[in-house]
Amino acid sequence: MFDYLIVGAGFAGSVLAERLATQQNKKVLIVDTRNHIGGNAYDHYNEDGILVHKYGPHIFHTNSRDVFEYLSLFTEWRRYEHRVLASVDGQLVPIPINLDTINKLYGLKLTAFEVEEFLASLAETKDYIRTSEDVVVSKVGRELYEKFFRNYTRKQWGVDPSELDKSVTARVPTRTNRDDRYFTDTYQAMPLHGYTRMFEQMLAHPNIKIMLNTDYREIQDVIPYKEMIYTGPVDGFFDYCYGKLPYRSLEFKHETLNEEVHQPQAVINYPNEHLYTRVTEFKYLTGQEHLKTSIVYEYPQAEGDPYYPVPRPENAELYKQYKALADAEPGVHFVGRLATYKYYNMDQVVAQALALHAQLSNRSSWHPREESLPAKQPVVPMSNGNGNGNGSFKAVSSNGSSRSATPVAAGKTETNGKSR
Numbered sequence: 001m002f003d004y005l006i007v008g009a010g011f012a013g014s015v016l017a018e019r020l021a022t023q024q025n026k027k028v029l030i031v032d033t034r035n036h037i038g039g040n041a042y043d044h045y046n047e048d049g050i051l052v053h054k055y056g057p058h059i060f061h062t063n064s065r066d067v068f069e070y071l072s073l074f075t076e077w078r079r080y081e082h083r084v085l086a087s088v089d090g091q092l093v094p095i096p097i098n099l100d101t102i103n104k105l106y107g108l109k110l111t112a113f114e115v116e117e118f119l120a121s122l123a124e125t126k127d128y129i130r131t132s133e134d135v136v137v138s139k140v141g142r143e144l145y146e147k148f149f150r151n152y153t154r155k156q157w158g159v160d161p162s163e164l165d166k167s168v169t170a171r172v173p174t175r176t177n178r179d180d181r182y183f184t185d186t187y188q189a190m191p192l193h194g195y196t197r198m199f200e201q202m203l204a205h206p207n208i209k210i211m212l213n214t215d216y217r218e219i220q221d222v223i224p225y226k227e228m229i230y231t232g233p234v235d236g237f238f239d240y241c242y243g244k245l246p247y248r249s250l251e252f253k254h255e256t257l258n259e260e261v262h263q264p265q266a267v268i269n270y271p272n273e274h275l276y277t278r279v280t281e282f283k284y285l286t287g288q289e290h291l292k293t294s295i296v297y298e299y300p301q302a303e304g305d306p307y308y309p310v311p312r313p314e315n316a317e318l319y320k321q322y323k324a325l326a327d328a329e330p331g332v333h334f335v336g337r338l339a340t341y342k343y344y345n346m347d348q349v350v351a352q353a354l355a356l357h358a359q360l361s362n363r364s365s366w367h368p369r370e371e372s373l374p375a376k377q378p379v380v381p382m383s384n385g386n387g388n389g390n391g392s393f394k395a396v397s398s399n400g401s402s403r404s405a406t407p408v409a410a411g412k413t414e415t416n417g418k419s420r
Ligand SMILES: Cc1cc2nc3c(=O)[nH]c(=O)nc-3n(C[C@H](O)[C@H](O)[C@H](O)COP(=O)(O)OP(=O)(O)OC[C@H]3O[C@@H](n4cnc5c(N)ncnc54)[C@H](O)[C@@H]3O)c2cc1C
Pocket: 007, 008, 009, 010, 011, 012, 013, 031, 032, 033, 034, 038, 039, 040, 041, 055, 056, 057, 058, 059, 060, 061, 214, 215, 216, 217, 231, 232, 233, 250, 307, 308, 335, 336, 337, 338, 344, 345, 346, 347, 349
């Protein structure tokens, strides 16, 4: 008899499996319909031996020391600060918009003080901010809205920003300095050997059994368990009785190119040209050295795997109905992005799972220094995926040159940035 049946081997399911097995000595069965662990954060070596993220680029960043310390039990890190360029008016310029973006775009030489005035002169006064368009136009004006945001949002969401709730672009950071980092969180790093290796370390415990290629419905009546932790789609759990919760999906087109470096930054956004929204070059993220390089194009679409909950009031209402059912369902705990119909970053899902574990074990909260932790996992020699174990990982700088990657130790931070 299993104590828990956990549906889904992504961050939500894996954190709970690990905590319940190692801290509560519970017997756990974790099932996933996919043929791998890691959920959407799954990465793997492609046939050329390049480490790629199957479901699009996943950059780890958090302001939570607890979350960072917790994950550090299962991985070492490499320093990585994410940077993105946008292709606008035939130029590649930093996004979020900063001093360099404005100067490059308009051929100016403004100072930080002057650019603030410049942006203020472009901004349109709005009495009431209701839509995503209002958010952006009131901050940077219509011209920059058209260049950077309007078409990107239309591609991403399939609707004009004037029809989208303000929450979608509630965060439009503009900077008057030259900081070109995409995130400003305290902890920004990538698992040194990838996400899947980290998940393997989390789930390597005799109390945890993993069943892949399996829908929980196939086994829930034949394998005895006491309680369920459900991280799949909440509407699916209740047989879509109130209708389907809408999601936006993506098609990922992966390509390996016969060149060492393809583009000048990890991600290039294409707000206006092409059907895809962005192109990611994985070697920037992983620091891997390889004679070839792998990229992924993202094409937003209506149908397909559920990725982004569509933030419209009617969908929030529909979710409320499912949440009422979920709250009343005995012996089942709903956790993670699909089960709570919310776009969460990885760190938020880890925090949510740790909070549920604290609740299940009658603890007020999780804190790394308050409980016995498993010994830090040994570092396994790096592999290039070709089985010879001698692949090397280095950070690639924005001009294409290389420098050695420095693993980041838990609790140490390389920036003092604030979150957005
Ligand atoms: C394109 C994209 C890019 C992203 N980039 C970032 C990023 O850069 N940084 C960041 O912090 N976050 C990012 N995220 C968010 C990140 O993917 C999520 O926070 C994280 O994956 C959520 O983990 P989860 O366990 O809740 O869900 P998932 O990872 O989706 O795991 C749920 C699992 O449940 C399984 N499942 C579903 N139904 C069943 C069933 N009936 N039976 C058995 N198994 C089932 C699924 O197969 C899946 O593996 C990104 C998301 C997307 C879509």
